[in-house]
Amino acid sequence: MKKTVLAASVLALLPMASHADLLFTVGAKASVWGAEPTGQVDDGISVDGEQNGLGMDSENGNQITLFFEHPVPVLPNIRVRQTSLDMTGNGFVVTEFDDQTFTGDVSSKMDISHTDLTLYWGLPIPVPFFDFNFGLTGRTFDGQIYVKDETTSEVADVPLDFTLPMGFAEVQVETPFGIYGQVEVNYIGYDGNSLSDWVYGVGYDLPVPVIDLGIEAGYRSMKVETNDDTTDIATDFEVSGMYYGASLAFGF
Numbered sequence: 102m103k104k105t106v107l108a109a110s111v112l113a114l115l116p117m118a119s120h121a122d123l124l125f126t127v128g129a130k131a132s133v134w135g136a137e138p139t140g141q142v143d144d145g146i147s148v149d150g151e152q153n154g155l156g157m158d159s160e161n162g163n164q165i166t167l168f169f170e171h172p173v174p175v176l177p178n179i180r181v182r183q184t185s186l187d188m189t190g191n192g193f194v195v196t197e198f199d200d201q202t203f204t205g206d207v208s209s210k211m212d213i214s215h216t217d218l219t220l221y222w223g224l225p226i227p228v229p230f231f232d233f234n235f236g237l238t239g240r241t242f243d244g245q246i247y248v249k250d251e252t253t254s255e256v257a258d259v260p261l262d263f264t265l266p267m268g269f270a271e272v273q274v275e276t277p278f279g280i281y282g283q284v285e286v287n288y289i290g291y292d293g294n295s296l297s298d299w300v301y302g303v304g305y306d307l308p309v310p311v312i313d314l315g316i317e318a319g320y321r322s323m324k325v326e327t328n329d330d331t332t333d334i335a336t337d338f339e340v341s342g343m344y345y346g347a348s349l350a351f352g353f
Contacts, residue, residue: 132346
């Protein structure tokens, strides 16, 4: 009986804490990202333009996220996100790209698929319905930029195969009505190179017992800048657009 009273007293000292915050939580999210490219790659070749550009248009990419959260203060929570995004285009290029000379119509593919492993902690902020998470993300790209001259059959194939550490921060705001919002950023900058990835989202937790089932929508913008002193090519492009998806989580 005394243990029951003590437990109830401890819970009472946690203002507005949700039941999920006191449990080990496993969850998954899946969404479709309508990503549109803008900007340039390698000495002024436009990603989306059709004159001296690759002529790429928006494509639907898939995002799948798995996460595990727990109440142990020292150990980090874990999240893995896989983004599959492969864009194609037909354009017109009269210049050099990756030491190859192009003289007219080209077909191209830009695969910027990547996997994130994020280790993060939550700050114990005593504000109802407000969460702030921070940590580190390791992002591994497994893609390429491929350009083929349709006249000469000349081909340039630049691998995008590398891993970057990034700082991670996230703010989540909930309401008593099941509606929530979130802002997330991953960022790194060094030696004239930078990668920023912003996510703005809103969602709604459906009134389903036992599990947390929700729907989400938002906007994601990933901007990449590189210089040819430290990478294979100079780039300055952005991929951004709306995403729509669903989430599922349960505690134990």
